[in-house]
Amino acid sequence: MFNVTFVAASHTPRAAMTISFDEFKKIDIRVGTIVAAEPFPEARRPALRLTIDFGSQLGLKRSSAQITRHYDAASLIGRQVAAVVNFPPKQIGKFMSQVLVLGFPDTEEAVVLIGPERPVPNGSRLF
Numbered sequence: 001m002f003n004v005t006f007v008a009a010s011h012t013p014r015a016a017m018t019i020s021f022d023e024f025k026k027i028d029i030r031v032g033t034i035v036a037a038e039p040f041p042e043a044r045r046p047a048l049r050l051t052i053d054f055g056s057q058l059g060l061k062r063s064s065a066q067i068t069r070h071y072d073a074a075s076l077i078g079r080q081v082a083a084v085v086n087f088p089p090k091q092i093g094k095f096m097s098q099v100l101v102l103g104f105p106d107t108e109e110a111v112v113l114i115g116p117e118r119p120v121p122n123g124s125r126l127f
Contacts, residue, residue: 028086029126037073055123061098069110080115
């Protein structure tokens with residue numbers, strides 16, 4: 001089993017644990033298009049509930065994302081994002097988050113989403 005430890009985002013460079021390419025391949029990062037987004041007022045920290053289309057193989061998946069500093073729900077529709085699709089689902093209040101949407105912290109630690117610079121087919125895997 002591949003264990004992942006999450007560390008608070010930081011701009012201070014630090015050495016990361018070395019992993020093999022085979023370990024990296026276990027993390028399934030795919031691109032999907034956000035088809036629905038709505039506020040998630042029940043979340044402890046400001047967040048949005050997202051529905052993301054990962055294509056015919058994976059279908060629609062849901063995620064809770066703390067991205068409200070830079071994004072509002074309406075601006076996200078149609079945007080392609082990268083997400084880890086093979087973590088176990090996580091219960092967040094009454095909401096089940098199925099994927100982890102990826103981003104980088106800006107200088108104020110707010111999430112900036114990552115995605116392809118050009119449109120790619122939904123469900124495409126990062127390699």
